[in-house]
Amino acid sequence: MSTAKQPGGLVWFDEPPPPPATDQLSRERVVAAAIALADESSSGEITMRAIASRLGSRSPMALYRYVGSKDGLTDLMVDEVYGEITVPPPGDWRACLREMGMSAWAAVQRHPWFARMAFSRPPLGPNALRLYDTAFAAVDELGLDAATRVGFINTVLGQVFGSGLALLEELAMRSRTGLTSDSDLEESARPYLERIKAEGRYPHYIRWLAEPDRSAEVVTFEQQLEWQLDGLQRLAGERRA
Numbered sequence: 001m002s003t004a005k006q007p008g009g010l011v012w013f014d015e016p017p018p019p020p021a022t023d024q025l026s027r028e029r030v031v032a033a034a035i036a037l038a039d040e041s042s043s044g045e046i047t048m049r050a051i052a053s054r055l056g057s058r059s060p061m062a063l064y065r066y067v068g069s070k071d072g073l074t075d076l077m078v079d080e081v082y083g084e085i086t087v088p089p090p091g092d093w094r095a096c097l098r099e100m101g102m103s104a105w106a107a108v109q110r111h112p113w114f115a116r117m118a119f120s121r122p123p124l125g126p127n128a129l130r131l132y133d134t135a136f137a138a139v140d141e142l143g144l145d146a147a148t149r150v151g152f153i154n155t156v157l158g159q160v161f162g163s164g165l166a167l168l169e170e171l172a173m174r175s176r177t178g179l180t181s182d183s184d185l186e187e188s189a190r191p192y193l194e195r196i197k198a199e200g201r202y203p204h205y206i207r208w209l210a211e212p213d214r215s216a217e218v219v220t221f222e223q224q225l226e227w228q229l230d231g232l233q234r235l236a237g238e239r240r241a
Helices: 027-040 048-055 060-067 070-082 093-110 113-120 126-142 146-177 182-199 203-210 221-240
Strands: none
Touching: 027 048, 027 060, 027 070, 048 060, 060 070, 070 113, 070 126, 093 113, 093 126, 093 146, 093 221, 113 146, 126 146, 126 221, 146 221, 182 203
């Protein structure tokens, strides 16, 4: 009987389990090879044929016995990266969410494709559930309703994934255009910016471009996360009042 799973079905729901490992193939090896290939791609796109080639398998179809479908592989890849995100034990809720956010941002920088794939599949794998369970424990002290508790957690993760999607698109753009450095980008845009400056149609934007401290300090992800946590802390205080 075939072990292949239906396309679109969550790999966690499907039985029977994958077959025993061979010298070439196992679920763990397929997922590891897929993650490595996605990490190497500026767009994060992968194919079953490329994974099979990396593993030395002549048949891409053989991989489906271990992951069920392309969606099943996505489930497994995403959950593997969720496993890299840490949330401290309950104590200071803000410190816990900060650590979760910074750890998730580090994971996204290692695996930019994760930000896109995480939106494409429900977070129901064991590592994702562990993360949410620990995060829920962290915010329990606030005494908030269910919707607000998950809202606190998803505000932080939304900042991570939104920043990650921007990073992924920027990497793809740089690879596509060959403008690999910030100075390359600035130089390519200079003629256009000089033209709109001369036309005077966007005075506030042009004034910002002319300010000497415009690039003195880039607002980091960590600073943006602190702004988010400041807002959540104010909201928690209001809900407690």
